[in-house]
Amino acid sequence: MEKAATKHFQPSRWQELKKDLIRNKSLYIMLIPVVAYYFIFHYIPMYGLQIAFKDFTPAKGIWGSPWVGLEKFKEFFVYDSFYVWRIIRNTILINVYDLIFGFPAPIIFALLLNEIKNSIYKRTLQTVSYMPHFISTVVIVGMIMDFFSRDGLINQILKSLGILSEPISFMTEPGWFRPLYVGSGIWQNLGWGSIVYLAAISNIDPQLYEAALIDGAGRFRQALYVTIPGILPTIVIMFLLRVGHMMNVGFEKVFLMYNPLTYETADVISTYVYRKGLLEMDYSYGAAVGLFNSVINFLLVVFSNKIAKKLTETSLW
Numbered sequence: 001m002e003k004a005a006t007k008h009f010q011p012s013r014w015q016e017l018k019k020d021l022i023r024n025k026s027l028y029i030m031l032i033p034v035v036a037y038y039f040i041f042h043y044i045p046m047y048g049l050q051i052a053f054k055d056f057t058p059a060k061g062i063w064g065s066p067w068v069g070l071e072k073f074k075e076f077f078v079y080d081s082f083y084v085w086r087i088i089r090n091t092i093l094i095n096v097y098d099l100i101f102g103f104p105a106p107i108i109f110a111l112l113l114n115e116i117k118n119s120i121y122k123r124t125l126q127t128v129s130y131m132p133h134f135i136s137t138v139v140i141v142g143m144i145m146d147f148f149s150r151d152g153l154i155n156q157i158l159k160s161l162g163i164l165s166e167p168i169s170f171m172t173e174p175g176w177f178r179p180l181y182v183g184s185g186i187w188q189n190l191g192w193g194s195i196v197y198l199a200a201i202s203n204i205d206p207q208l209y210e211a212a213l214i215d216g217a218g219r220f221r222q223a224l225y226v227t228i229p230g231i232l233p234t235i236v237i238m239f240l241l242r243v244g245h246m247m248n249v250g251f252e253k254v255f256l257m258y259n260p261l262t263y264e265t266a267d268v269i270s271t272y273v274y275r276k277g278l279l280e281m282d283y284s285y286g287a288a289v290g291l292f293n294s295v296i297n298f299l300l301v302v303f304s305n306k307i308a309k310k311l312t313e314t315s316l317w
Helices: 002-009 013-023 025-053 071-079 081-102 104-115 119-134 137-148 153-160 174-202 206-214 219-243 251-257 260-266 269-279 283-312
Strands: none
Touching: 013 025, 025 071, 025 283, 071 081, 071 283, 081 104, 081 174, 081 260, 081 269, 104 119, 104 174, 104 219, 119 174, 137 153, 137 174, 137 251, 174 219, 174 251, 174 260, 206 219, 219 283, 251 260, 251 269, 269 283
16 A cells, blocks of 8 residues: 555656756756757758768759669779778778877876976966967968978978988878878877866875875876876776777868878878869768768777776766
C-alpha cells in the first residue's frame, strides 16, 4: 500500500521538466540564441549534403538534380586516386606533426609558467605569449613570407653566421612547408592554449604540494607526481577534441601559404575541395569529399574516446 501511495504521488517526468523550466526560465531564455545558432547554421545546412549523391546543377536545384548514388565517391577514390592519396597523406602528416609537436607545447609552457614565482614577470610573459593569437592569419602568413623569403631575415641571419652560402627558398621548396606551418602554429597558439591548463593547475589542492614537500619532493618531482596527474583529465579531453579535427587542416592558412610548387606536401583535403568544388564548379564532388572527411573525423573521435576511457577512465561520453 505504501509503495502504491508513493508511486501515486511521484511527479511525472513532464511535471519535473515543467517545474525545472519555470524555476530556471532565465537560463533557458539565454540558451535560446545559442540553440538557434546551431540549428540554423549547423543543422539546417545538413540538408544540402544530399548533393553528394546527386549530379547537382544550380539550374535544377537540389530536388531537381538526378540521383547518381556513390558515383562521386567512386570518382574521388578511383579516377582521381593520385590526388586522393596525396591530399589524405598531406592532411594526416600535417595533423600528426601538429599533434606531436603542437599539442604538448601549451602543456609544457603552462607547467613552466606555474614554476615562476615572480608574479610581475609571470604576468608579463603570459601577456606577451597571448599576443600572437590575436594576429589575423593573413598577417601571420605575411610575416612568414617576409621572414622566410630568399632575401628575408632568416636567410640573412644564417648567411651572416656562415651556416649558409646560398639562401634557401623556404616558401617554394615542398620540404619546408610542414615545418613552417606547424612551427608558426605553435608560436601563434602557445600562450592562448596554455590558459586551459593553467586553470586546471589552479584547481589542484595545495595540500598535495605540501604533502609532497614533506616527503622530500623537489619542484620537478612535484610537477611530475602532483601537477601532471592533476591536469591529466583536462589533457585527455583536449586531446580527444584535437583528434576530432584530425582530418581538418585550417583552410585559410594553407591556402595563403601554398603555391603550385609546394602542392606535393601542402595540398590538403580542404584546398582540394575548394579547387574542385568551387573553382571547377563540381559541387557534388566537393560535397562528397567533404562528407568523407567528416565521417572519418567522427570515427576518429569515437575510436580515440574508447581508448581514452579504457586507459584513463576519462572520456567525452
